[in-house]
Amino acid sequence: MxxxxxxxxxxxxxxxxxxxxxxxxxxxxxxxxxxxxxxxxxxxxxxxxxxxxxxxxxxxxxxxxxxxxxxxxxxxxxxxxxxxxxxxxxxxxxxxAQAGSRFTNLFEALAIDMLLAANVKKAAAILRITWDEAWHLMERAVLRGRAAKTDELPRQIGVDEKAIAKGQRYMTLVCDLEESTVEYIGEDRKETSLAAYFEAFPQKRREQIEAISLDMWPAYINACRNTVPGAQSKMVFDRFHIMRHVIDAVDKVRKQEHKALMAAGDSTLANSKYLWLTNPANMTDKARARFDELKVAQLKTGRAWALKEALRQLWNYTSARWATKFWKRWYFWATHSRLAPMIAAAKLIARHLPNVLTYFAHRVTNAVAEGLNSKIATVQKRACGYRNPDHFKIAVYFHCGGLNLFPAALTHMKVG
Ligand SMILES: [Zn+2]
Structure with missing residues (x-):
């Protein structure tokens, strides 16, 4: 036949x-x-x-x-x-087929392509398999890909926390900043959540890490100090996280001031929250017109906003020396602003200044990790939040792990 x-x-x-x-x-x-x-x-x-x-x-x-x-x-x-x-x-x-699989390698390869393009439910429907079968396929692809990974540590690492299940649980994400991949997902955001990642590598490898971008979060700082040789000169407090602390301070100033103004019957700051957070370049004409008025209205919020905007300049310097000079001026201005949240933010940064300035040696930021974060958000949305943390991990590794997900045997069994 x-x-x-x-x-x-x-x-x-x-x-x-x-x-x-x-x-x-x-x-x-x-x-x-x-x-x-x-x-x-x-x-x-x-x-x-x-x-x-x-x-x-x-x-x-x-x-x-x-x-x-x-x-x-x-x-x-x-x-x-x-x-x-x-x-x-x-x-x-x-x-x-792979040992233990109920699908041929070619079917698995097609299924992986489908799962990369669609959510599990949709891919399962197209492939005419059950949700559980599709999920299991995905899980095995991740395990295979992770097992095949070399034990190289990335040279530049980004550490970030990720809230899952509506902020009830946290995960620690370790990213390769050069490859834009999620390398590790640890439970919680404790010292051990991050230390476990580094501890899986021998001391010699850990020495080769060049830079670690992270938030000023004591648990992560301790994890780096205790497990990465020379961590003190390698840790860089991420500029976007630092700015977020300052942006939060501006928002606190606005809330306090708005409350005080409203008590006096003044609604100047009503519904202005997003104006102070949005880049003026992205505002509608109407919003910008209102914002321009607010900015010159002698408001405390306006001063806090100007402080925040000025701080962005810090990372534009080419050397730590000039950045330090700028910092001293900014710090003086911030601490003499009589705006308690801004003073607190300035002092927080001051306490961590040495590892803010390591930026000028390594030039790393979590911008890559932030990009991955939005990819992860899409993965989460597709799966309606992933209440099960194991499912969340598998899906993130599947979509963001940069893994070779396909059965290895496929390379030797070309059709024809
Ligand atoms: Zn034998």
């Missing part, structure tokens, strides 16, 4: 494996492809590769393969076992 040869080719089967027969079930719309090997065939021990005669065959198993013209296609075979004098009785490697 010609179909036999066609299916041998479609399955990418090589000697000794051949297609023995193909059955078409019109009622069920199934194609059943039976695969076998010649009698007397020898197979390699999966542990040592020694060629051995067949010891016995396992019961017939079925693997889902790529559809043939909308017909669900299944491969049937009985896997041979060999008895190695050294390693005992083992099932031989089957060229069309």
């Amino acid at each position: 010609e179909g036999v040869e066609l299916y041998r080719q479609l399955l990418g089967l090589r000697a000794p494996w051949t297609v023995e027969r193909v059955e078409l079930d019109m009622a069920k719309q199934h194609v059943e492809v039976h695969v076998g090997h010649p009698a007397g065939q020898r197979f390699a021990c999966p542990e040592c590769g020694r060629e051995l005669g067949v010891y016995d065959h396992l019961a017939e198993r079925t693997w889902r393969h790529l559809d043939s013209c909308q017909f669900l296609t299944y491969l049937h075979a009985r896997a041979p076992r060999v008895s190695c004098p050294e390693h005992g009785v083992h099932q031989v490697r089957l060229p069309w």
Whole structure:
């Protein structure tokens, strides 16, 4: 039958494996492809590769393969076992599927492409498999990809926290800033959440880390200090996180001032929250007109805003020396502003200044991690929040881990 040869080719089967027969079930719309090997065939021990005669065959198993013209296609075979004098009785490697998988490699590859493009529910529907099967496929792709990863530590690392399940739980994300990939996801945002990542690498490797971008968060700072040699000169407090502390301070000033004004019947600051947070370049004409008025209205919020805007300049300097001069002026201005939240923010930064200025040696920011964060937000949204932290981790590694997700065997079994 010609179909036999066609299916041998479609399955990418090589000697000794051949297609023995193909059955078409019109009622069920199934194609059943039976695969076998010649009698007397020898197979390699999966542990040592020694060629051995067949010891016995396992019961017939079925693997889902790529559809043939909308017909669900299944491969049937009985896997041979060999008895190695050294390693005992083992099932031989089957060229069309990964150990333990119920799908052929080609089907898994298609499923991975689908899962990368659509959410699990949609991909499962297109592939005509269950949600659990799709999820399991994704999980196995991640485990495979992570197992195949080299044990190199990134040179530039970004550390960030991520709230999941509506802020009830936190995860610690470690990113490779050069590759824009999520390298590690730790439970919680404690010292151990981050230290566990570094501790998995030998001391020698950890020494090779050049820079770590992070927030001024004591748990993470301690984790770096206690596990990364020379951490003091490698930690860089991320400029975007620093600015966020200052932006929060501006917002506190606005709230306090608005409350005081309202008590006196003045609604100048009503509904102005986002004006102080938005880049004027992105405002509508109407919003900008109002903002221009507010800015010159002798408000405390206006002064806080001007302080915040001025601080951005810090990272434009090319040397730590000039940046330090600028910092001293800004710090004087901020601490003499009589705006308590701004004074607190200035003092917070001052306490961490040495590792703010390491920026001028390493020039790293969490901007990459922030980009990944929005990708992660999409992943979360697709899965309606991932209440289960293990599911969240698998999905993030799948979409943001930069892993080779595809079955390795595919590279040796090109169709045709
Ligand atoms: Zn062996």
